[in-house]
Amino acid sequence: MTFIRNPVLRGFNPDPSIMRLGDDIYIATSTFEWYPGVQIHHSRDLVNWRMAARPLNRPAQLDMRGDPDSCGVWAPDLSHADGRFWLVYTDVKRFGRSTLDGAKGVTLRDFHNYLVTCDRIDGAWSDPVYLNSSGFDPALFHDDDGRSWLLNMLWDHRPDRPRFAGIVIQELDRATGALVGERRTIFQGTERGFTEGPHLYKRDGWYHLLVAEGGTGWGHAVVMARARDLMGPYELHPDGVVLSSDGRRDVPLARAGHGDLVELADGAPWMAYLCGRPLPGRERCILGRETALQPMRWCEDGWLRTMTADAAPDLRPPAPSLPPAPWPEDAWDGQFDGPTLPAPLQWLRTPYPDEIFSLTARPGRLRLYGRETVGSPFRQALVAQRQTHFRYTATTCLDFEPIDFQQAAGLICYYNSTKFHYLHVTREDGARRLQVMTACPDTGGCTLEVVVGALAEGPIELRVDIDFDQLRFAWRAEGEQSWNFLNGAFDASILSDEASLPGLPNFTGAFVGMACQDMSGRATHADFAFWRYVGREDAEPSA
Known part of the structure; x- marks a missing residue:
């Protein structure tokens, strides 16, 4: 059956x-x-x-x-x-x-x-x-x-x-x-x-x-x-x-x-x-x-x-007697080699996507144009996919040359403007830096932590690992074999409806993706070479 x-x-x-x-x-x-x-x-x-x-x-x-x-x-x-x-x-x-x-x-x-x-x-x-x-x-x-x-x-x-x-x-x-x-x-x-x-x-x-x-x-x-x-x-x-x-x-x-x-x-x-x-x-x-x-x-x-008259949801009901109808495999390989955004990805609010991203400005790359701050309800350059597993790894490769501290780009785990963990590259005092910005409703605030004070120039790969409520970030220079994991873990559970500030609606879910901001208004761009999301099916809770 x-x-x-x-x-x-x-x-x-x-x-x-x-x-x-x-x-x-x-x-x-x-x-x-x-x-x-x-x-x-x-x-x-x-x-x-x-x-x-x-x-x-x-x-x-x-x-x-x-x-x-x-x-x-x-x-x-x-x-x-x-x-x-x-x-x-x-x-x-x-x-x-x-x-x-x-x-x-x-x-x-x-x-x-x-x-x-x-x-x-x-x-x-x-x-x-x-x-x-x-x-x-x-x-x-x-x-x-x-x-x-x-x-x-x-x-x-x-x-x-x-x-x-x-x-x-x-x-x-x-x-x-x-x-x-x-x-x-x-x-x-x-x-x-x-x-x-x-x-x-x-x-x-x-x-x-x-x-x-x-x-x-x-x-x-x-x-x-x-x-x-x-x-x-x-x-x-x-x-x-x-x-x-x-x-x-x-x-x-x-x-x-x-x-x-x-x-x-x-x-x-x-x-x-x-x-x-x-x-x-x-x-x-x-x-x-x-x-x-x-x-x-x-x-x-x-x-x-x-069926049991107990009004309870059923985790594993029997399927109906219909001919099996699997769909052809249509998995995306993570490359940005087409003129349209791959199906797993979406963006926020604006009906004018050309203002926030391009797949043709640099063929083979997703180019994000730095716009407003993380969580802006107007023009936010954030392209992401749904989190569909309790455990997953997501990676990308970022090519980004910020001008100063007002430009940032990187990998983000995002629920809304009050709930996110954001690993990003910026520039301060003439050097590129790697930072983590976290907005957390449990504390009601937003924090910014420098994790690498002097980052080498050139493309950088970014990674996040989610293991239920544990979130770990890592990075490496393009071409390197070993990942540099940040010390400690972040709380992934804040990316949920139940973690919320009083009086605000919370009806969506966790996304993971790529983001770029330019708070100077110059629209400095960031190029992403690939996007990979790998879920681990065998570790989900069961009845």
Whole structure:
């Protein structure tokens, strides 16, 4: 028997929206401030997955310059109707508080929802149609009468009101993409609160509403309600939750919630949901929120339940009876020998990548143009990939001649502007130096340490080794055989949602990559000869 190895989408891949079209199954996941926006993954057997598209890839569709950390693209919803794929998503522009932490008052946030369509999953998706800004997590429901409806959670900024004010619905005109008619609240949520992530299905004359509740931390859960009429009233699932880790931090798949359903060709229901895998003994998920899958079943009372009826996530469920469909090997060799950025890599916020990197200015090299500081929400020259293993080694070769202390370039382990470890080359007092800059929410500060005071000129290779919560940097001159490891280890666990400053959103995951800054405004460039990431699969925690 073949088993599914959860999570199926490893590393930062949250808020899954799953759908099937014939033999093809797709999952769309959130990308937040990372560009291009939305990742769409493709499978034919639920076991083997590949990246199929990143549809929001040009300025007319998405510009996240200025979006705060963990804002940008939230909770995409993917569907198919009238021969087209439909994708709705939120671009979050503000998440901060308007009051001091702990004080009561107005909480102003900006959530803009959009729709794009395409006749092919990997085609050129349309320019966006603006939908509304009433809340986040939009989803489309295409009813069997030919009408379509937009759902989203409703945000209430008023003092002494629940911020998560229920699920609203409004008709969408398929021909124009415009919303028509009145908005109505159809579900207020339960006492768990944080009612979000709605998805709607129709089965046996019932409308089934699936929502996420409890917040996206340890108490996250999938909750269900149903009604005979689209507008309700909706009655709650008698078991309370459909799927949850029930607040536990000592399980392989914690934080389970935000689910979506797909029905296979044989009628079997499967749920995609997000989860997190804590570090042993640290209660921090450095791989971010990942996507898992497991079979569900419709019971005699018409309600959905897990196969064991315990609402627990399954680390290793049996795979469905589908023909094995592995994808051809398409591994990147780490060289920058093409005109486009290799698929594992992404950058932050800007829809104008030519301003921050080039693959043609020096053929065979990734050239980064030094822009703003590490963590800038506007133009930051940082190109990186998701951390997808608890243990890995990443290496690169840097050719960089900084002018003075305002220029820096190197290898970075990055979560956001308040959480990173950055090994970089700079220049001070006429000599190149190797430094480590660390931003740590546990201390609330950013430190800078000189590790090599007089670095020889010429290319330098940089390396990072992650071993669960231990991070070690190393360097060597190009062509040397031995690595020079820095004394001591850094805390890799800070690169997680759970390590955070008060009041800030933390919804992404750890990345590792290359960065370049020039705080003088000269845009001094740095060239990277290769990028290699090698994960070690045999050392991950298991049940």
